[in-house]
Amino acid sequence: MAKIESAFFDLSYLENLAGGNTPIHRLDPRIKVLTTAIFMLCVVSFDKYIISAMLPFGLFLVVIMGLANIPASYLVKKLLLVSPFAIMVGIFNPFLDQQPLLQLGTYTITGGWISFLSILLRFTLTVSAVLILIATTGFNAICMAMVKMHMPKIFAVQLLILYRYIFVLIDEGLCMHRARALRSFQRRAMSLKTFAHLVGQLLLRTLDRAQRIHLAMLCRGFDGTIRIRQILCIKAADLFALAGCAGLFFIMRYYDLPEMLGRFVTGLIA
Amino acid sequence: MSHHIVEVQDLNHTYPDGTKAVRGISFRIHHGESVAVVGANGAGKSTLLLHLNGYLTPQTGTVRIGDFPLTKATVANIRKTVGMIFQNSDDQLFMPTVYEDVAFGPQNLGLPPEEVELRVVDALNRTNVAHLRERPPYKLSGGEKRAVAIATVLSMSPDILVMDEPTSNLDPKARRALIELLGGFQHTKIIATHDLDMVLDLCERTIVIHEGKIMADGPTVTIFQDVELLAASHLEKPLRMQACPVCNSSAQAI
Incomplete structure (x- = not known):
């Protein structure tokens, strides 16, 4: 852990x-x-x-x-x-x-x-x-x-969303891991069966969350393209x-x- | 202005697994009204809310938002009018920074960059979180996340705000700040919640839902004094209306 x-x-x-x-x-x-x-x-x-x-x-x-x-x-x-x-x-x-x-x-x-x-x-x-x-x-x-x-925008969006939610996912996984550890007392290793249940549970939660996030995007007029703000500008020093x-x-x-x-x-x- | 009404007539919804979540609900909410939707867990509150912004379309019955009946064709317009604030702010803040998240809606509306900037600044100022502009959402506290989530909705200038448990998981101070913030808004508000004390502060009207049906619909104060109705709907009087166990004083007069 x-x-x-x-x-x-x-x-x-x-x-x-x-x-x-x-x-x-x-x-x-x-x-x-x-x-x-x-x-x-x-x-x-x-x-x-x-x-x-x-x-x-x-x-x-x-x-x-x-x-x-x-x-x-x-x-x-x-x-x-x-x-x-x-x-x-x-x-x-x-x-x-x-x-x-x-x-x-x-x-x-x-x-x-x-x-x-x-x-x-x-x-x-x-x-x-x-x-x-x-x-x-x-x-x-x-x-x-x-x-x-x-780079195709779809990859960028995938990466950005992945990076945004990896924190949430780790948090959720940690919570489940802790809940298991607190009730398994002396047995430190996780049995394969428990592990399968934990991972399955995490997958289901992730699917649920994905649905809610999609709903949140729809609510704000999402039409398939994510517009990323671009404020980059290259100066002479950069080129140098x-x-x-x-x-x-x-x-x-x-x-x-x-x-x-x-x-x-x-x-x-x- | 009469065109910000929300009208639901004989709405039914059955989930694919056979659960009848909403059974024949009807109500009409007028412009500028602030209405609480209360009920037990699983009473059908969330399902009802999902109809109000077109995520679910009515299986039978009708939903009218403003001048539009809710159909597949009008859904885009309705989503512009109705701002939805989710129970879990993490679901609502999906962009890398607060600024981009608040700008997401206006950009999708096709507004020019200057207008987007104006709207974002305005929305962040109204929810008192202008200082969080460039921060990534996962580093915010619960209260800050909630405020930013509200800003993301405000930036689209909706006429109607629909909220699912806005005060859940907030510390008392953040909760108080949120209530004051919401109290200052002129929008039509529909709030699904278990926080009945907040309802006393914010909503003049309450709709009680139990097992997919409306149990009562009327002035908040009247409904919260009906102990039998509350018990039958798995609710109880707001704490402020109950006697104090320490000082034995009677409940605060509302």
């Missing part, structure tokens, strides 16, 4: 972060969405054995987090929460790909381990980028930005930021900066 509840508060926390007022928060949401998209494309397009060339992207995220006042501990917690998915994706690489790539003393590092690390790094970069996007923009503003960029970030990403994508730095430093020493 504690887990569900803390997940709920985390969601509100993310929304609180989005209410901040830093240069990053003030950028136009569309610019931030586009920048995030380019960032992700660059990161996922690297070859599967690449690690070092991706590191500057991590540095970029750290700088943005600093500018936007986003606590790293929060981000790390979220990353750990979803990391099992990435680990599952890459866990078999070390076994399948036994080709030796690197010799460290007596240890041989195979291509599998390198690509596994590469997957984890990509995962960390992309998920952090999205979390930072939401924490500096807010979910609703992102939806609005996507509508402006011609987009161009700057995109340029930086392409440089980081096509030049292996850490390697160049390494060569430069070793060149100085030699």
